[in-house]
Amino acid sequence: MLGQLLTCAGDVFSDLTGYAATRVPLARATAPNEVTLDLPGYGEIDSYSGGVVAGVMALKQFKPAARFSDFYARCDPHPVWGTSTAKLVRALRHHGLRVREDDDLGFARLCAAIDAGSPVLVCVHNTGTDCAHWVVVYGYGRRPSRVFLATNGLPFLDRNVVPFGEFTRLWCPPGNGLVCAAPRRRKSRQRRTRSVTRSK
Secondary structure: OHHHHHHHHHHHHHHHHOOOEEEOOOOOOOOOOEEEOOOOOEEEOOOOOHHHHHHHHHHHHHOOOOOHHHHHHHHOOEOOOEOOHHHHHHHHHHOOOEEEEEOOOOHHHHHHHHHOOOOEEEEEOOOOOOOOEEEEEEEEEOOOOEEEEEOOOOOOOOOOEEEHHHHHHHEOOOOOEEEEEOOOOOOOOOOOOOOOOOOO
C-alpha cells in the first residue's frame, strides 16, 4: 500500500516537474575484500524510468559529460512498460558503449566484469512489486559473497549491498545481464612517410 502510494506520488511529481531521476549517493567499497566502480548514482523518481536511470549510470562511467536528457530521449520509456532490453542496448550503443548481452552470469563472471571496469545492468523483481526493475551491479564483496546494486529501493535508507543468495532470488531472469564496456579506441591514422636517400 505504502509502496503504491509512493509510486503514484513519484509519477505525479515527475509529470509536474519533468524530472525522471535525482542524484543519490552510492555505497562504496570500504573493506579490502570489496570492489566498486566509481559510477555516479541516480535514483528514479517515476515508476517507469528504471532502464534509463540504469543506462545513464553505466554511460556516465565511461562518458561523464553525457547528458541525461539525451539518453532519456533515445530510450523514450513507455509510461507503463518502461524501457525494453532492445531499446536500452540500442541507446547505449548509440552513445558509443560496447554492450554484450549475457545469459550465463554468475558471481564469478559478475566479479570479472567489475574487475574489468564494466558495470552490468540486470533486472530484479522485488517482493511485493508487479514488474521487474533495472539496476546496475557496480561492485561486489567476498566472504560473504555480495553485490552492490544501484539503485534498488530507497537509497538513503538502504546501502544497496545485497547478499548474493538473496540477489539470485531477485534476479529476473537469473544469469541475464548487459555487460557494458568503454568505447573502442579508434586507431589514429599516421601519415606514411617515405624514407628518401639523396645522393650528392
